[in-house]
Amino acid sequence: MKYIDEYRSPELVNCLLSLIKQTSTKEINLMEVCGGHTMAIHKFGIVDMLPKNIHLLSGPGCPVCVTDKKYIDQCIAYSRMQNTIITTYGDLIRVPGSSSSLEKEGAKGADIRMVYSTTDALEIAKANPQKKVIFLGIGFETTAPGSAVCIQQAFQENISNFYLFSAHKIMPPALKLLADGEIRIDGFICPGHVSTITGSKIYETLADENSISCVVCGFEPLDILQSIYMLVKQIEKNETRVEIQYTRAVQPEGNILAQKILMDVFEVRDDWWRGFGIIPSSGLKIRDKYKQIDAETEFDVDVEETILDIGCICGEILKGLKSPNECLLFGEACNPSNPAGACMVSNEGSCHAFYKYGKNI
Amino acid sequence: MIYSEDDRVLLGHGSGGILTSDLISQLFLHYFKNDILEELSDSAFLQMKSKKISFTTDSFVVDPLFFPGGDIGKLAVCGTINDLAVSGAKPMFLSCGFIIEEGFSLSQLEKIVRSMAEEAEKAQVKIVTGDTKVVAKGQCDKLFINTSGIGKLPAKYIGLSKAEYICKGDKIIINGSLGDHSISVLSARNSLKIQANLVSDCAILNELIYQVLDNSRGVKFMRDATRGGLATVLYELAENKKYGIAIDENSIPVKDTVRGVCELLGFDPLYLANEGKVVMIVAEESANEILKIMKRHPLGKESCIIGEVSETNPGLVWLNTQIGGKRMVDKLSGEQLPRIC
Numbered sequence: 091m092k093y094i095d096e097y098r099s100p101e102l103v104n105c106l107l108s109l110i111k112q113t114s115t116k117e118i119n120l121m122e123v124c125g126g127h128t129m130a131i132h133k134f135g136i137v138d139m140l141p142k143n144i145h146l147l148s149g150p151g152c153p154v155c156v157t158d159k160k161y162i163d164q165c166i167a168y169s170r171m172q173n174t175i176i177t178t179y180g181d182l183i184r185v186p187g188s189s190s191s192l193e194k195e196g197a198k199g200a201d202i203r204m205v206y207s208t209t210d211a212l213e214i215a216k217a218n219p220q221k222k223v224i225f226l227g228i229g230f231e232t233t234a235p236g237s238a239v240c241i242q243q244a245f246q247e248n249i250s251n252f253y254l255f256s257a258h259k260i261m262p263p264a265l266k267l268l269a270d271g272e273i274r275i276d277g278f279i280c281p282g283h284v285s286t287i288t289g290s291k292i293y294e295t296l297a298d299e300n301s302i303s304c305v306v307c308g309f310e311p312l313d314i315l316q317s318i319y320m321l322v323k324q325i326e327k328n329e330t331r332v333e334i335q336y337t338r339a340v341q342p343e344g345n346i347l348a349q350k351i352l353m354d355v356f357e358v359r360d361d362w363w364r365g366f367g368i369i370p371s372s373g374l375k376i377r378d379k380y381k382q383i384d385a386e387t388e389f390d391v392d393v394e395e396t397i398l399d400i401g402c403i404c405g406e407i408l409k410g411l412k413s414p415n416e417c418l419l420f421g422e423a424c425n426p427s428n429p430a431g432a433c434m435v436s437n438e439g440s441c442h443a444f445y446k447y448g449k450n451i
Numbered sequence: 452m453i454y455s456e457d458d459r460v461l462l463g464h465g466s467g468g469i470l471t472s473d474l475i476s477q478l479f480l481h482y483f484k485n486d487i488l489e490e491l492s493d494s495a496f497l498q499m500k501s502k503k504i505s506f507t508t509d510s511f512v513v514d515p516l517f518f519p520g521g522d523i524g525k526l527a528v529c530g531t532i533n534d535l536a537v538s539g540a541k542p543m544f545l546s547c548g549f550i551i552e553e554g555f556s557l558s559q560l561e562k563i564v565r566s567m568a569e570e571a572e573k574a575q576v577k578i579v580t581g582d583t584k585v586v587a588k589g590q591c592d593k594l595f596i597n598t599s600g601i602g603k604l605p606a607k608y609i610g611l612s613k614a615e616y617i618c619k620g621d622k623i624i625i626n627g628s629l630g631d632h633s634i635s636v637l638s639a640r641n642s643l644k645i646q647a648n649l650v651s652d653c654a655i656l657n658e659l660i661y662q663v664l665d666n667s668r669g670v671k672f673m674r675d676a677t678r679g680g681l682a683t684v685l686y687e688l689a690e691n692k693k694y695g696i697a698i699d700e701n702s703i704p705v706k707d708t709v710r711g712v713c714e715l716l717g718f719d720p721l722y723l724a725n726e727g728k729v730v731m732i733v734a735e736e737s738a739n740e741i742l743k744i745m746k747r748h749p750l751g752k753e754s755c756i757i758g759e760v761s762e763t764n765p766g767l768v769w770l771n772t773q774i775g776g777k778r779m780v781d782k783l784s785g786e787q788l789p790r791i792c
């Protein structure tokens with residue numbers, strides 16, 4: 091298949107693998123920040139193809155996984171309001187809140203609809219003028235512009251029954267926290283899709299101040315292996331630079347138009363990340379100018395007290411400190427059919443990937 | 452056509468009264484006609500010489516009712532016939548139950564009934580008993596169908612569904628590409644706005660299966676790869692057994708259109724439902740001969756060997772990936788695509 095098979099050529103994969111093996115002498119930790127990378131690495135069986143001195147750690151780049159439980163509880167409270175339709179990307183539906191989930195609320199009668207884009211959510215609002223339609227905005231710089239455009243459109247077209255509940259986050263503060271943290275990271279496999287919007291400049295502090303090599307990486311097997319090779323070369327030469335492997339999509343300065351739209355609609359605020367706690371200036375809040383679309387300001391709901399996860403070590407996994415099989419709940423008490431934590435729900439979550447593909451074969 | 456565009460199903464059509472008998476005589480008897488059904492007794496009287504019979508049932512809730520390559524009626528007949536055929540049985544009789552939403556178009560119902568009759572005729576199977584219920588608007592989504600089927604099972608094929616004789620070295624064969632049905636149905640759903648140039652593989656497999664069974668030895672197991680797809684068939688087979696199963700990504704046929712949609716929406720073709728695909732586990736020495744027989748049949752032209760049974764990793768199924776890696780193929784958790792059949 092065109093534009094896919096080119097990036098999955100077994101010959102080129104072998105070629106890159108031998109280059110990596112020839113070049114890499116040090117014991118190194120590389121963190122793939124993005125959940126899409128985690129999934130691809132497991133799906134293609136890349137982990138076992140790499141030399142044993144290269145350790146891959148999964149980072150905090152799965153939007154569902156870092157979405158705080160309190161947010162889920164609030165979504166559940168919204169879903170219980172009269173005349174309300176909740177629209178959301180699929181994965182969020184199954185994430186357990188403190189005592190329920192959107193899936194369970196749906197079974198009890200709440201109107202929860204899975205959509206593939208913000209445009210779909212807006213269409214639902216137009217088709218149901220007598221109902222309040224709330225879109226659950228989660229994700230990083232990748233999905234936030236979609237939400238921003240949707241908010242602008244609802245505002246311009248005066249669609250008065252559409253609301254957005256933002257848990258959008260931005261990546262740099264979390265990466266900085268990880269870079270300053272307890273685990274040694276030699277290189278970041280930087281998120282390709284986030285970088286199409288932000289550009290590669292956002293990683294420069296990590297390279298300059300924290301001496302971590304950074305390569306912005308695409309999502310196909312050859313992208314990932316080439317990025318690992320680029321990182322290995324930098325690390326072996328003690329260089330710490332930001333490079334772009336994913337040149338077919340990413341520019342150093344990013345997508346300026348999308349950045350402008352983002353800044354028009356959102357402002358930065360401190361935000362909760364599951365497993366990390368509050369990270370300063372890491373979340374996106376809808377600006378006052380659009381406040382009639384902001385579900386948080388428009389609806390006052392009673393949200394149940396958030397019960398902290400017992401036993402779930404998602405937080406440590408997201409920080410690269412532990413691996414899913416170190417969690418006592420992994421497998422029996424927590425699996426994709428019956429997830430105890432967010433990392434098991436999302437396709438891009440480390441626990442999910444590990445459960446699905448991770449047994450030694 | 453018996454009905455016009457405007458004719459609708461009324462609650463009275465399910466009442467057991469005049470409207471019901473009209474529907475039976477005008478529609479069902481007209482299309483399904485056969486000596487047993489025509490008796491119109493409470494139960495059908497069947498005569499079978501065979502000592503062993505296979506019996507199966509399945510319900511169909513596909514959305515939308517009509518999709519490229521088929522409709523719910525064709526699906527309901529093919530699905531049950533295939534379930535019988537893969538157990539080695541020769542399908543003989545079907546029952547069908549309709550649950551219809553008030554207001555449903557009678558002309559659409561007629562189209563569906565007609566395609567059921569066509570498929571049954573192709574398979575030389577009689578639809579011998581049935582039932583119709585009508586529920587008030589909003590209490591079901593347009594139309595659901597249940598079919599049950601009976602087939603005679605030759606003694607020599609009794610072990611087939613038990614998969615007892617599978618051993619190391621056996622080959623895994625499939626009769627064509629994965630996921631055509633799922634993606635066709637998906638593309639027929641307006642909500643997704645996907646245009647895929649694709650038709651469902653929905654088809655009756657009994658003829659293909661019987662050609663293989665009658666003309667070769669060495670088939671150890673068969674299953675139609677419907678809901679849950681190829682992965683689920685293999686996983687259930689390997690689970691708790693003494694062997695593992697390896698499949699090769701490079702030899703598994705998947706059409707580019709299906710791959711494209713999977714890449715876009717994050718589906719895995721291994722788990723997509725098919726409605727005209729049979730997975731066979733066959734003895735190594737018979738594999739090429741069976742492949743030849745299959746390729747002679749129109750539904751088996753694209754048959755190929757996609758993997759083998761192995762003594763390593765007992766209980767597991769794994770995929771040798773396109774790039775030369777390995778990954779596990781696990782049981783499907785949750786629903787990939789609801790209401791696909």
Ligand code: SF4
Pocket residue numbers: 401402403404407414417418419420421424425429430431432433434435441
């Ligand atoms: S296995 Fe489940 S409970 Fe354990 S860390 Fe992962 S998601 Fe949390």
